[in-house]
Amino acid sequence: MKMNKSFIATTAILAGVISLSANATVKTVDMKPLSEHISVSQYKGNVQSSKELPQITWAEDIRTVLANGSSQSTKNGSVFDQYNLDYKLVLKDSVINQAKDYISGKTPFFRGTLDQVVQLNELVYNDPKLRPVVFNLLSWSKGGDVLVADTSVKQLSDLKGKKIALTAYGPHTFFMWRALKSGGLTFNDVDVVWMKDLLGSAETPANAFCDSQMGVNATFVISPEGSAITEGDNACKNSSVVYGTAQASKVIPDVYVVRSDYYETHKDEIQRLAHAMFVAKEKADEVTKNTKSSEYKTWMKASATQLLGSEDLTEDVKAMFKYDANHAGFAENVEFFTDERAGRNFERVTTEINDALIDMKLIKQRLPLTKATFDWNAFKTGLDHADDVKVSAFNSEVTKKIVSEMQANDTLDDEQFMSEEVKFSAGKSTFVFNPAYHGKVFDKLIDEATTYDSTLIIIQAHSDPSYYLINKFKKKAPESTLKRIRQKAWNLSEERAKEVRRAIIDYARNVRQIDIDESQFETVGYGIEKPKTGICGGEPCKVNKKGKAAKKAYADNRRAVIGFTRIEAEVELSDDDFDF
Structure with missing residues (x-):
């Protein structure tokens, strides 16, 4: 992701300024299965409302803002409104807090990466009503996540024996495991220190990497943090970006899921929501063609406020949307959920994620993960490019x-x-x-x-x-x-x-x-x-x-x-x- 200095500076400030000092070592956390952090019986409840639609600080959630009418609450005439949907968008980056709200019924939805969903699936699997149903592929990370390392790491195989900082329950768990596999390594070949937060505090992987007392050689972070610790005044350890989702563009799929009990009683709503997201993808493609239009400017300002907390970061939201993700519309969802020959379809990626999480002892067993059953042909109504053929990636x-x-x-x-x-x-x-x-x-x-x-x-x-x-x-x-x-x-x-x-x-x-x-x-x-x-x-x-x-x-x-x-x-x- 190409970041403006404003966001790099804001990131550093939110993190308590990325520290190069030799003061107190950054605090780490124990990474365990979600079941050891959350008691399902303590939080379990029926769905209270379907109004809350969770979001995370990610490029594809900018599209959801557009679908909602460039507003936190569904606006008249918006894509969601046209599909008889009414939601309040709520930013929720914490997997722990999202899981609690999902289990308690505060919202039937969960928003995250597919490896986070697999962890959630094991947590709630004993109660069939709570099992997640994956119904929408939003995007694949492409440029938004990176591996930053010191000079001892030039390629993935160099990670052997190194100490790596990672966010506990964050979006990079499977990303790291997949990078190790590509380098001919296993999880046991590295020493992972787990950090509490992705952003917004002193307890982040970036801070751990820059803390001289921690002895961290590498870290997986979102690209704004990667820029912050490799460029300008906050650069540390003569570090550089070694690798990222610009190359590994089919490693981090992010999705929406819904509770099984709500899905069974509200299938029509879930189909309408998935359909609306496909329409919003086409609308976003059109709106971004004219970046000087009032609609585009309003959308980006609303997204900056909703996702980054300030209209002043509008330029950074534009960069996030443009550079950080491969946006998934109708064609990409059909391939992911239905194409048995696709190299990175739902079944193949889910199987690999299960292997990774078991290897890291973050889940104890392979459990089936449910995907929604749709009439895919019905989605073609209202879409201009439903019959588009995938073109070659390279000229x-x-x-x-x-x-x-x-x-x-x-x-x-x-x-x-x-x-x-x-x-x-x-x-x-x-x-x-x-x-x-x-x-x-x-x-x-x-x-x-x-x-x-x-x-x-x-x-x-x-x-x-x-x-x-x-x-x-x-x-x-x-x-x-x-x-x-x-x-x-x-x-x-x-x-x-x-x-x-x-x-x-x-x-x-x-x-x-x-x-x-x-x-x-x-x-x-x-x-x-x-x-x-x-x-x-x-x-x-x-x-x-x-x-x-x-x-x-x-x-x-x-x-x-x-x-x-x-x-x-x-x-x-x-x-x-x-x-x-």
């Missing part, structure tokens, strides 16, 4: 140019945050699929590709330089022969890269039954220009080995490296972006 012409430039500058590896390898036999551009090896590698790649679906995956393939070196040094071959060998080696590496790309896509579709975006993959062939055995004076190095040892060393060059990069898909720009 192939643009990405090819970028990759070519980076290849020429030898900077492709600098942008990688994780990678896998596939080996080849001598002279072969194809490989014999080994389920025990390739199946495991491809399964991981496909899981990551669907999770990081706005991140470009570059397949860099290489050739073995030994034949070239034998001809150059042993056979004293003429330059024309050496040039032909180099060209053939380059052609072979190009074919290898394309073969790996084809194999991954075919495996995803035919074995995993998942459709992945082909435009997400780019291929590069290096021939013998970047061998593992090194370059010496512009030529492939001769290894200091003989016989079988030398043969094996050169054979390691017959490979394709599948790298996940920090290069993102194109960003949609408005006319105002060009006012510079």
